[in-house]
Amino acid sequence: MGYDFTSIEAKWQSLWESERTFNVTEDPSLPKYFNVSMYPYPSGDLHMGHLRNYTYVDLLTRYRKMQGFNVLSPMGWDSFGLPAENAAISTGVHPREFTERQIVRMKGQLRRLGAVYDWDREVAVHTPDYYRWDQWLFLKLYERGLAYKKEAPVNWCPKDATVLANEQVVDGACERCATPVERRDLSQWFFKITEYGDRLLEDLAELDEWPDRVRTMQENWIGRSEGCRFSMNVAGTDHSFDVFTTRPDTTFGMTFAVLAPEHPLVEELISGSDVEAEARAYIKAAQRASELERISDGDKSGIFIGHHAINPVNGVEVPLFIADYVLMGYGTGAIMAVPGEDQRDWDFAKRYGLDIIPTVQRPEGWEGEAYPGDGVMINSGFLNGMTKEESIPAAIAWFEERGIGHGTIQFRLHDWLISRQRYWGCPIPMINCSKCGLVPVPESDLPVIHPDVEDYAPKGQSPLAAVASFVNVDCPKCGGPATRETDTMDTFVDSSWYYLRYCDARNDDAIFDPEKVRYWMPVDQYVGGVEHAVLHLLYARFITKVLYDMGMVPVDEPFSRLFTQGMLVKDGAKMSKSKGNVVNPDAYYDRYGADAIRLFELFMGPPTDDAVWSDNGVEGTYRFLDRIWRMGTGEVGTLEDRAENESDREVLADAHRTLKKVTEDIDRFAFNTAVAALMEFSNTLNAYLRSGGRRQTFAEVFDLVTLMLSPMAPHMTHELWELGGHDGILAAERWPAWDPELVKRDVVTMVVQVNGKVRDRLEVDADISASDAETLALGLEKIQSWLEGKDVRKVIARPPNLVNIVVG
RNA sequence: GCCCGGGUGGCGUAACGGGUAGCCGCGGAGGUCUUAAACACCUCUGCCCGAGAGGGCGUGUGGGUUCGAGUCCCACCCCGGGCACCA
Numbered sequence: 001m002g003y004d005f006t007s008i009e010a011k012w013q014s015l016w017e018s019e020r021t022f023n024v025t026e027d028p029s030l031p032k033y034f035n036v037s038m039y040p041y042p043s044g045d046l047h048m049g050h051l052r053n054y055t056y057v058d059l060l061t062r063y064r065k066m067q068g069f070n071v072l073s074p075m076g077w078d079s080f081g082l083p084a085e086n087a088a089i090s091t092g093v094h095p096r097e098f099t100e101r102q103i104v105r106m107k108g109q110l111r112r113l114g115a116v117y118d119w120d121r122e123v124a125v126h127t128p129d130y131y132r133w134d135q136w137l138f139l140k141l142y143e144r145g146l147a148y149k150k151e152a153p154v155n156w157c158p159k160d161a162t163v164l165a166n167e168q169v170v171d172g173a174c175e176r177c178a179t180p181v182e183r184r185d186l187s188q189w190f191f192k193i194t195e196y197g198d199r200l201l202e203d204l205a206e207l208d209e210w211p212d213r214v215r216t217m218q219e220n221w222i223g224r225s226e227g228c229r230f231s232m233n234v235a236g237t238d239h240s241f242d243v244f245t246t247r248p249d250t251t252f253g254m255t256f257a258v259l260a261p262e263h264p265l266v267e268e269l270i271s272g273s274d275v276e277a278e279a280r281a282y283i284k285a286a287q288r289a290s291e292l293e294r295i296s297d298g299d300k301s302g303i304f305i306g307h308h309a310i311n312p313v314n315g316v317e318v319p320l321f322i323a324d325y326v327l328m329g330y331g332t333g334a335i336m337a338v339p340g341e342d343q344r345d346w347d348f349a350k351r352y353g354l355d356i357i358p359t360v361q362r363p364e365g366w367e368g369e370a371y372p373g374d375g376v377m378i379n380s381g382f383l384n385g386m387t388k389e390e391s392i393p394a395a396i397a398w399f400e401e402r403g404i405g406h407g408t409i410q411f412r413l414h415d416w417l418i419s420r421q422r423y424w425g426c427p428i429p430m431i432n433c434s435k436c437g438l439v440p441v442p443e444s445d446l447p448v449i450h451p452d453v454e455d456y457a458p459k460g461q462s463p464l465a466a467v468a469s470f471v472n473v474d475c476p477k478c479g480g481p482a483t484r485e486t487d488t489m490d491t492f493v494d495s496s497w498y499y500l501r502y503c504d505a506r507n508d509d510a511i512f513d514p515e516k517v518r519y520w521m522p523v524d525q526y527v528g529g530v531e532h533a534v535l536h537l538l539y540a541r542f543i544t545k546v547l548y549d550m551g552m553v554p555v556d557e558p559f560s561r562l563f564t565q566g567m568l569v570k571d572g573a574k575m576s577k578s579k580g581n582v583v584n585p586d587a588y589y590d591r592y593g594a595d596a597i598r599l600f601e602l603f604m605g606p607p608t609d610d611a612v613w614s615d616n617g618v619e620g621t622y623r624f625l626d627r628i629w630r631m632g633t634g635e636v637g638t639l640e641d642r643a644e645n646e647s648d649r650e651v652l653a654d655a656h657r658t659l660k661k662v663t664e665d666i667d668r669f670a671f672n673t674a675v676a677a678l679m680e681f682s683n684t685l686n687a688y689l690r691s692g693g694r695r696q697t698f699a700e701v702f703d704l705v706t707l708m709l710s711p712m713a714p715h716m717t718h719e720l721w722e723l724g725g726h727d728g729i730l731a732a733e734r735w736p737a738w739d740p741e742l743v744k745r746d747v748v749t750m751v752v753q754v755n756g757k758v759r760d761r762l763e764v765d766a767d768i769s770a771s772d773a774e775t776l777a778l779g780l781e782k783i784q785s786w787l788e789g790k791d792v793r794k795v796i797a798r799p800p801n802l803v804n805i806v807v808g
Numbered sequence: 809g810c811c812c813g814g815g816u817g818g819c820g821u822a823a824c825g826g827g828u829a830g831c832c833g834c835g836g837a838g839g840u841c842u843u844a845a846a847c848a849c850c851u852c853u854g855c856c857c858g859a860g861a862g863g864g865c866g867u868g869u870g871g872g873u874u875c876g877a878g879u880c881c882c883a884c885c886c887c888g889g890g891c892a893c894c895a
Binding site: 258 | 809812813814819820821822824827828831832833834837847848849863874875876877888889890891892893894895
């Protein structure tokens with residue numbers, strides 16, 4: 001039944017491979033198009049949600065190639081990570097073996113989709129060929145002072161004695177044994193991304209082909225705020241602490257101050273005091289809660305710790321609290337609280353019966369609680385009478401003159417913690433020597449290959465620490481006994497530069513040849529899920545900027561155009577392996593073929609939106625393809641050799657209008673409407689053939705259809721192209737141009753409204769004048785009856801589409 | 809709690825700069841072909857009233873701006889996603 005997609009698809013897939021149709025080299029005579037989909041984690045089978053992404057990217061590869069671009073579309077594997085390690089822990093199978101099996105499966109499914117890549121450039125980050133350059137990159141960052149070590153907390157399960165990823169912590173407890181998770185400090189490696197905070201923020205402005213919401217998310221994530229940092233003394237003690245505020249102008253309104261529960265001063269202040277027990281219990285509870293839980297709680301809780309802080313501007317002593325709504329990780333971990341102008345402080349003050357002193361004049365009729373807006377300063381000593389704009393610098397100057405504070409810029413962005421106490425990741429190329437301290441592994445000794453281990457279970461340090469032959473080395477500097485770093489790198493390090501490796505994937509002598517990178521970079525189109533809007537994309541931007549500063553890459557932003565696709569939903573939830581609602585494509589390949597699946601993925605809705613999976617939908621796109629097939633093979637209607645008539649001219653004009661729409665729709669990523677336009681035209685063509693078509697016209701029109709459809713349904717169209725007597729590879733043909741003369745319409749439908757309601761329509765010349773349109777409209781019989789007994793007050797003519805008659 | 813999206817037929821959707829709401833597909837109804845079925849093809853398919861002609865209503869709810877609002881503004885309700893009470 002229907003066309004034989006199984007053999008047709010296999011035939012052309014083999015041909016693209018044997019002809020190396022999509023393998024490319026740098027060719028300065030052609031415009032380049034670097035087309036990248038976010039590489040997948042090799043989790044096992046591809047499901048329909050994955051195919052959505054790969055169908056979009058493949059469509060673009062083929063479309064841009066037909067437009068004459070030298071298109072590089074590579075593929076790779078994010079093949080380090082937790083799932084393979086977990087599988088190893090439970091089954092004992094080496095993560096490498098597990099991972100490489102999955103890669104083979106997924107490659108097969110990509111091939112079956114007809115997705116084409118330059119496989120010569122395939123990368124898999126778990127191979128030493130790749131990760132030695134992760135290590136090289138680490139050494140370069142270390143040289144530049146961008147990699148450093150410091151103490152940082154990890155999630156620690158005391159029962160299993162292991163470090164847990166955030167993902168393995170459920171409700172503050174270990175996912176396996178339900179033991180409450182503790183925090184434990186370990187010495188860990190960081191990348192100094194904060195040094196690039198300003199550039200990462202400013203350069204967002206250049207990324208005008210990124211979705212606004214991704215840029216907004218990155219901006220919020222970086223979180224630059226200007227403000228003031230000043231010091232406060234604790235009354236009756238030698239202690240002081242710094243606070244950060246964006247509103248130094250409101251300092252006179254401070255009625256209490258708050259320290260984060262983890263603030264180092266807290267221990268000293270509560271030790272031996274009346275509130276010690278209560279405070280310790282509070283701190284413990286706060287530590288257990290995740291940051292999100294702490295900030296989500298509507299009720300702001302805290303504890304007065306029996307001390308007062310002295311407001312430097314007026315000497316007033318205000319009560320000092322610990323409260324979990326203040327986070328140690330942001331600013332100084334301490335705040336002055338001004339309930340009059342800050343809603344969080346207002347809520348806290350209300351709950352604990354604290355004073356509220358307004359310092360900004362409220363606007364007339366203000367009925368809110370805290371007032372964050374602008375106004376004239378009141379109750380504020382030397383700031384009285386100023387506006388916000390004047391009083392902020394005045395307050396900062398006041399602090400600076402007295403040496404107790406200064407203006408400063410605070411980022412929310414933290415440095416990037418890259419240490420992982422895991423096996424299945426890239427070893428950090430550092431050595432600890434008791435004499436020389438931290439010593440980098442010499443470049444000539446790379447890669448540091450991680451050895452096979454007996455037991456993959458984490459034990460508070462990486463399983464690598466159990467391998468004596470790996471750990472014990474001679475110090476590269478002094479030759480004395482030393483030990484290796486046993487942590488591995490965050491897998492986000494691998495994915496921060498893989499697109500650069502695509503430019504020169506087989507280079508054994510360098511991370512890449514800068515000349516090849518100069519040709520291909522930046523990535524012209526990057527396609528992936530919006531869940532990567534912040535972390536991956538921010539890290540990739542950071543690493544690119546570092547390499548730019550090193551003179552290795554010619555651009556300081558890696559991705560000129562970003563497209564974030566929606567997720568595929570089934571049964572009310574995102575399609576994913578963990579949700580158990582994946583639809584495996586294999587059965588659909590067997591029943592409808594890859595082209596029908598591709599077309600449905602394109603057709604089901606706007607690519608940016610979430611889409612709902614429907615089994616019947618593939619049936620629909622299959623029917624459409626089968627009809628095209630039957631038209632192309634002469635099974636529909638009849639063809640005549642005759643002179644061209646009006647219906648022939650009309651179907652040709654329609655084909656050109658469709659071509660215009662499909663081209664414009666693909667350009668704006670409206671793939672769903674591009675498919676709809678082709679379906680609409682196929683209905684037209686069907687009717688044309690059934691009433692007897694002209695052979696020559698049909699051949700011309702059908703070639704256009706075949707070309708237009710080819711990036712979407714590349715197998716069937718290739719077969720039709722061949723059957724139509726064409727030689728050569730369809731994918732290498734040129735995308736056709738529409739004829740502007742044919743596309744023009746002479747006659748259009750004009751609607752006539754009375755008071756905004758459509759009352760009649762008529763055909764008019766496309767170039768009708770406003771006054772002719774008005775006259776025609778007023779003369780219509782139906783319109784006359786609507787006007788009877790009423791005054792025509794106004795006529796709005798928008799020729800040639802609309803006339804609106806306003807009556808009263 | 810905050811931020812960002814989004815609510816259009818039975819369903820997925822279309823309407824690109826305020827100008828014909830519902831293109832295309834799914835599903836459904838009726839028909840042609842067939843011994844029959846499948847396939848294919850044709851017609852109809854937002855809701856209500858009406859035999860029909862036609863009319864009224866209609867894009868989450870309530871207001872507003874406008875000759876004209878799915879589209880812009882205000883308030884609210886619901887759904888989804890993200891998160892960082894960022895001082």
